[in-house]
Amino acid sequence: MSLLVVGSVAFDSLETPYGKAEEVLGGSASFFSVTASYFAPVKVVAVVGEDFGEEQLRVFTSRRIDIEGLERARGKTFRWRGQYDGDMSEARTLETQLNVFERFAPKVPASYLGSEFVFLGNIDPPLQLHVRRQLPRVRLVACDTMNYWIKGKPEELKKTLAEVDMLVINEAEARMLSGTGNLRRAAAAIQRLGPRIVVLKRGEYGACLFKDGTIFFAPGYPLEEVRDPTGAGDSFAGGFMGHLARSGDLADGGLRRALVYGSVMASFAVEEFGLGRLLRLTPEDIETRFNEFKSMTHFDV
Amino acid sequence: MSLLVVGSVAFDSLETPYGKAEEVLGGSASFFSVTASYFAPVKVVAVVGEDFGEEQLRVFTSRRIDIEGLERARGKTFRWRGQYDGDMSEARTLETQLNVFERFAPKVPASYLGSEFVFLGNIDPPLQLHVRRQLPRVRLVACDTMNYWIKGKPEELKKTLAEVDMLVINEAEARMLSGTGNLRRAAAAIQRLGPRIVVLKRGEYGACLFKDGTIFFAPGYPLEEVRDPTGAGDSFAGGFMGHLARSGDLADGGLRRALVYGSVMASFAVEEFGLGRLLRLTPEDIETRFNEFKSMTHFDV
Numbered sequence: 001m002s003l004l005v006v007g008s009v010a011f012d013s014l015e016t017p018y019g020k021a022e023e024v025l026g027g028s029a030s031f032f033s034v035t036a037s038y039f040a041p042v043k044v045v046a047v048v049g050e051d052f053g054e055e056q057l058r059v060f061t062s063r064r065i066d067i068e069g070l071e072r073a074r075g076k077t078f079r080w081r082g083q084y085d086g087d088m089s090e091a092r093t094l095e096t097q098l099n100v101f102e103r104f105a106p107k108v109p110a111s112y113l114g115s116e117f118v119f120l121g122n123i124d125p126p127l128q129l130h131v132r133r134q135l136p137r138v139r140l141v142a143c144d145t146m147n148y149w150i151k152g153k154p155e156e157l158k159k160t161l162a163e164v165d166m167l168v169i170n171e172a173e174a175r176m177l178s179g180t181g182n183l184r185r186a187a188a189a190i191q192r193l194g195p196r197i198v199v200l201k202r203g204e205y206g207a208c209l210f211k212d213g214t215i216f217f218a219p220g221y222p223l224e225e226v227r228d229p230t231g232a233g234d235s236f237a238g239g240f241m242g243h244l245a246r247s248g249d250l251a252d253g254g255l256r257r258a259l260v261y262g263s264v265m266a267s268f269a270v271e272e273f274g275l276g277r278l279l280r281l282t283p284e285d286i287e288t289r290f291n292e293f294k295s296m297t298h299f300d301v
Numbered sequence: 302m303s304l305l306v307v308g309s310v311a312f313d314s315l316e317t318p319y320g321k322a323e324e325v326l327g328g329s330a331s332f333f334s335v336t337a338s339y340f341a342p343v344k345v346v347a348v349v350g351e352d353f354g355e356e357q358l359r360v361f362t363s364r365r366i367d368i369e370g371l372e373r374a375r376g377k378t379f380r381w382r383g384q385y386d387g388d389m390s391e392a393r394t395l396e397t398q399l400n401v402f403e404r405f406a407p408k409v410p411a412s413y414l415g416s417e418f419v420f421l422g423n424i425d426p427p428l429q430l431h432v433r434r435q436l437p438r439v440r441l442v443a444c445d446t447m448n449y450w451i452k453g454k455p456e457e458l459k460k461t462l463a464e465v466d467m468l469v470i471n472e473a474e475a476r477m478l479s480g481t482g483n484l485r486r487a488a489a490a491i492q493r494l495g496p497r498i499v500v501l502k503r504g505e506y507g508a509c510l511f512k513d514g515t516i517f518f519a520p521g522y523p524l525e526e527v528r529d530p531t532g533a534g535d536s537f538a539g540g541f542m543g544h545l546a547r548s549g550d551l552a553d554g555g556l557r558r559a560l561v562y563g564s565v566m567a568s569f570a571v572e573e574f575g576l577g578r579l580l581r582l583t584p585e586d587i588e589t590r591f592n593e594f595k596s597m598t599h600f601d602v
């Protein structure tokens with residue numbers, strides 16, 4: 001089944017304790033779609049500028065990602081510059097140039113309307129809602145958000161949340177959104193806003209999924225080196241939604257496996273700068289790491 | 302099989318966002334032995350003062366804990382006063398009165414010498430080593446330590462570590478001891494100091510176990526309310542070692558189940574002040590929560 005993502009496509013410049021990268025392809029839609037492309041056909045809605053060249057387009061086409069919805073606008077592509085220090089748990093934004101992203105009005109091509117799974121990447125909540133409403137018959141709509149929208153557009157965000165099935169959010173943002181520090185209560189408060197499934201990303205501590213009063217935990221993959229955390233969250237979402245779109249399985253077992261595939265893909269994302277590692281994966285790499293998660297977490301009663 | 306613990310017995314006075322407690326029974330040996338007593342016969346080596354009354358002794362005897370090694374010395378029992386703020390992840394020590402603990406020279410009674418499992422609670426490393434050497438034929442010796450000893454007595458601590466099978470330590474202390482922020486490398490560095498099994502406690506994020514190049518993760522139990530974190534680490538160790546002593550199973554599967562029982566017991570410890578919840582448990586409470594851990598972590602490939 002096919003999977004639609006709306007989000008950002010960006011040129012990222014970044015520095016981590018492991019090195020520097022200048023203007024590498026990034027953005028939520030890029031990380032999500034490259035990751036999810038290992039699982040299911042992906043369609044992208046995003047905007048790029050006139051400086052977006054053949055080389056960058058080939059990243060998408062080489063992964064057979066449908067770019068009919070990748071609009072080319074006058075001006076420059078969105079740019080982000082950031083730095084990670086210490087344990088790299090948080091990015092310090094040094095510069096944001098919205099460029100063509102400033103006037104982004106996402107258009108869903110007619111050929112995308114049959115998409116069964118939708119991921120609303122971390123963009124302005126009214127834009128997320130606008131896309132969501134163009135796809136009334138999808139099987140599952142998930143969205144991401146961030147502290148910037150939680151603080152800056154709480155009412156608009158709530159309107160979006162009221163119309164999605166699942167929220168994928170990091171733990172600190174879940175606490176901010178719910179106003180409670182307790183994980184279980186934070187998830188319950190978010191469920192009352194709309195999403196019946198809440199997925200919390202906990203960085204190196206993994207992720208957990210709340211649904212119908214049950215909780216499922218997956219640890220973070222214990223890498224010896226995390227070189228660049230950029231895109232980890234979107235790669236997590238790409239693995240999660242990709243597996244759902246591939247399997248069509250929305251029952252408890254399917255959601256659990258999806259959470260683990262999300263954790264697997266996030267762990268690959270951070271191994272190298274930008275999309276580096278994600279563009280060199282094989283299905284065997286993914287299955288091997290998935291099985292490692294099984295062996296790292298299972299015990300017999 | 303029987304289990305010996307050496308550690309502190311204290312009167313704790315503490316304040317958390319949920320309330321206050323004055324001079325309640327605490328200390329590493331108390332939390333450990335009460336917890337482990339649900340699994341196996343426990344023998345305590347510790348010291349108390351003249352102010353330690355019948356009521357406190359009954360806490361041990363009611364759990365059939367062997368107190369032949371509980372020395373009564375002239376003076377007052379060890380006292381600790383602390384406070385937990387915010388997310389309660391760390392205690393702020395307001396006052397420590399070592400009292401009889403200052404001259405503690407642990408003596409292992411002859412009747413304890415057949416103990417097969419030993420836990421060296423968080424005390425001065427040379428005292429841990431002194432006890433360890435009196436028990437040359439035990440099946441497994443585990444020890445705990447803390448930042449105070451890691452900074453203050455690094456060489457003595459290394460001598461103790463060289464003669465134990467397992468270290469149970471919190472994540473921040475593992476980083477301090479190993480000099481590396483990376484979990485996997487920190488565990489490997491600690492293994493090179495002696496313990497072939499390294500167990501890292503990660504607070505609300507659970508715990509993980511490193512052995513022979515494999516890793517096993519258990520999440521923290523998602524409580525709605527943590528009222529008093531005091532003793533969580535020693536209760537974790539009590540559940541872990543208690544299960545090992547009960548089962549005698551030191552193979553991979555046994556260690557995994559032990560880590561989960563440790564997490565189960567730590568989760569009960571923090572539900573109420575002091576030993577409150579730990580003294581009212583039933584075997585069914587413990588098994589029910591153990592099974593919840595299974596359902597929160599398992600997935601099918």
